[in-house]
Amino acid sequence: MATTKDDTGTVLLCSECFVDEGLRIDAYKHGLDKEGECPKCRSPNGRKLTKDQVEALAWRFFVSGTTVRGHYGGAPIIQFNEHHYGKGDISPSPWLKEDIKLIEDAARIGFFNYGPRLWMVGEVEPLKNLEDPAKRSQVIARVLNEYPERTLAKDSAFYRLRIAPGRPANPGEYDSPPTELAGKGRLDSVGFPVLYGSQDIDICIHECRATAEDEIFVATLKTERDMRLLDLTNVLKEDVTEFESLDMAIHMLFLARAHSYEISRAIALSARAAGFDGVIYPSFFSLIRTGGRPFETAYGLSLRRFHRQSEEYGRAFTIPNFALFGRPLENLSVRMHCINRVILTQIGYQGHFGPVAY
Numbered sequence: 525m526a527t528t529k530d531d532t533g534t535v536l537l538c539s540e541c542f543v544d545e546g547l548r549i550d551a552y553k554h555g556l557d558k559e560g561e562c563p564k565c566r567s568p569n570g571r572k573l574t575k576d577q578v579e580a581l582a583w584r585f586f587v588s589g590t591t592v593r594g595h596y597g598g599a600p601i602i603q604f605n606e607h608h609y610g611k612g613d614i615s616p617s618p619w620l621k622e623d624i625k626l627i628e629d630a631a632r633i634g635f636f637n638y639g640p641r642l643w644m645v646g647e648v649e650p651l652k653n654l655e656d657p658a659k660r661s662q663v664i665a666r667v668l669n670e671y672p673e674r675t676l677a678k679d680s681a682f683y684r685l686r687i688a689p690g691r692p693a694n695p696g697e698y699d700s701p702p703t704e705l706a707g708k709g710r711l712d713s714v715g716f717p718v719l720y721g722s723q724d725i726d727i728c729i730h731e732c733r734a735t736a737e738d739e740i741f742v743a744t745l746k747t748e749r750d751m752r753l754l755d756l757t758n759v760l761k762e763d764v765t766e767f768e769s770l771d772m773a774i775h776m777l778f779l780a781r782a783h784s785y786e787i788s789r790a791i792a793l794s795a796r797a798a799g800f801d802g803v804i805y806p807s808f809f810s811l812i813r814t815g816g817r818p819f820e821t822a823y824g825l826s827l828r829r830f831h832r833q834s835e836e837y838g839r840a841f842t843i844p845n846f847a848l849f850g851r852p853l854e855n856l857s858v859r860m861h862c863i864n865r866v867i868l869t870q871i872g873y874q875g876h877f878g879p880v881a882y
């Protein structure tokens with residue numbers, strides 16, 4: 525995990541010290557704008573790096589930059605710590621070798637090939653049981669019992685985005701898809717339509733995979749009554765390891781791709797049968813929106829579960845979406861407030877680099 529920058533620390537390196545272009549750019553973006561020559565390369569032009577910033581650069585490039593997402597979960601291929609100083613065992617690209625030595629000597633760390641704890645790559649018992657149709661209902665019963673109910677109060681506003689609807693000004697275009705078309709999304713099933721919405725317009729754009737060439741329209745909807753929702757964004761407090769954690773299972777489920785839809789649809793159907801009007805669930809694009817990192821750990825322990833402020837930590841990196849069951853506009857549980865066209869005028873990307881060989 526990245527450490528906090530220390531602006532008062534001793535400058536050890538600068539962005540101009542590095543050969544690898546990605547490292548140089550990342551170092552420049554996050555380095556200090558201080559006058560004077562670098563003590564290592566003597567360049568007056570580079571952004572300066574203290575020990576903490578060198579460690580942060582190492583984490584971004586070599587840990588986050590080698591993180592691989594699996595069927596469920598994910599883990600970095602490279603890690604580093606002070607105990608491996610002078611004992612590094614990775615096999616980098618030729619142009620990275622001197623850069624790695626600079627970083628290791630400056631921060632007194634060593635890089636090594638990481639063998640993650642298996643929970644990080646989906647070996648979580650409740651998740652494995654959710655994958656097993658014979659055991660799924662037992663875990664879903666726990667989900668309905670252990671996750672809290674939230675009330676979406678009457679007159680609460682949220683957004684529903686459509687790309688090129690046939691009749692953009694017609695409120696009916698912003699209800700759930702027709703029943704016969706249901707069964708393609710994360711929570712809707714054949715014969716079970718769901719209206720997807722969010723209170724974050726940017727997330728709506730991401731969820732719809734909108735591009736600059738699309739005709740985009742957004743409806744502002746408001747609830748006509750209090751609605752009972754199952755909150756799957758809640759961080760559960762559990763006295764178990766990550767291997768046994770229901771919280772970790774649901775967290776991984778909603779960060780997974782389409783292969784997970786069978787499970788999330790079963791949860792939605794059970795929530796409807798239990799009398800809920802819908803669910804609050806984490807957006808698949810939460811991490812991109814918030815800048816969070818998947819499955820962050822410290823000494824192999826999940827920060828989501830062992831952070832001193834785990835609930836605040838979880839909320840900081842989760843964007844909640846709404847999935848309202850049935851056809852809420854048609855059934856008058858939701859009303860149309862207004863419809864607007866959306867014009868994309870600027871798109872920006874933020875990211876960092878990583879190595880290609882380990």
